[in-house]
Amino acid sequence: MSRRTTTWGLLAAAVLAGLAGAVPPRLWPGLLPAWAGPVLFVFALVLAFAALLRGQLPEPCDSASPGLRRRYTRELLLAMGAYTLVLFASVWLLRHVEAPALRALVALLPVPPIAFALRAIVRYIRDSDEMQQRIELEAVCIATALVSLLYLAGGFLQTAKVIDLPAGAVLIWLFPLVCLTYGLAKVVVARRYR
Template sequence: MKPTSPRLLALMAAASLGLGLLLPRLIPGLPDAVTGVLLGAAFGLGLAALMYWRLPSPCDTAPAALRRRYTREIAVSMSAYAVAVIVSLLLLKRADLDTPVRALVALLPVPPIALVLRAMVRYIRDVDEMQQRIELEAVSIGTALVCMVYMAGGFLQAAKVIDVPSASAMIWVFPFICATYGVAKAVVIRRYQ
């Protein structure tokens, strides 16, 4: 199977879903966040598989070698991110750490996300002008939509209509931008066909 095969993505989504549902039963006291990460990965991989089935193939004009490099870098970085989140959560929950060490442990997932961003920038830099235009439009639309929703949420929070913990709101900004970017890219690609 190719690295971007919808079947492989669907299989990985099923494995993540199975782990997310099975691990809490096998390891009592496992933090809910670990289950959340696995279920989130299942959702993301399932969405990616669905998008690969629905998008034209190839979905962009980038050379195959560049797409393979990008897919490899993203897969490695996101796998490192998932491991870092789980390790960080387990250490924060089960270890009595001093504040500076606690801060370092809490920030363990940040370097893998920096590698994801690096892979995205390298990919956009190395594609042709048409693909750069598609990427720019998709990133702009995704970022604008998330900013609008985040700002609306802030107004609702200030008016005491909703009460969202700030940590949750901050953590979810990047994943929401990535998700809206992916959906926006599917729409933008269709416009240029």
């Protein structure tokens, strides 16, 4: 897949995510939970930012073989597509289920697709050459450290009653924040090895 195609694909996905967050609440009120619109809007912004980065950066920051990249992309897209569908189904089902044990099971339905996404990431890193492994692992370490520092600072501010954030929202955004920070860190780390 060419660089231009990827950039336009990311922009198209950003537009679709933005429309998915804006149109259903107006046409079908109550179809999506109140938080889904803002989440899809933020996701659209992240995709647009990724497209901007993709268009501005020099050649890809990974040295993996095309076959490995294709396998990784296929596995990751399937897992994230399943995650999106299961997440919406889970949110819808939670409105109609009352039993605590069943609510817990329904609430955890989106976790297995994310586990498959993580499996794809681990397989990609494991099967890459040593240079690519180093870039990936440095980026993961930097992302984990930065997000941990951010959450630690947030915890101190929450304890001091300077901010008041709902725990559920904070926990749900942890993984996407690590992924976003990892992507940005990977760009920075890869530049060092050019």
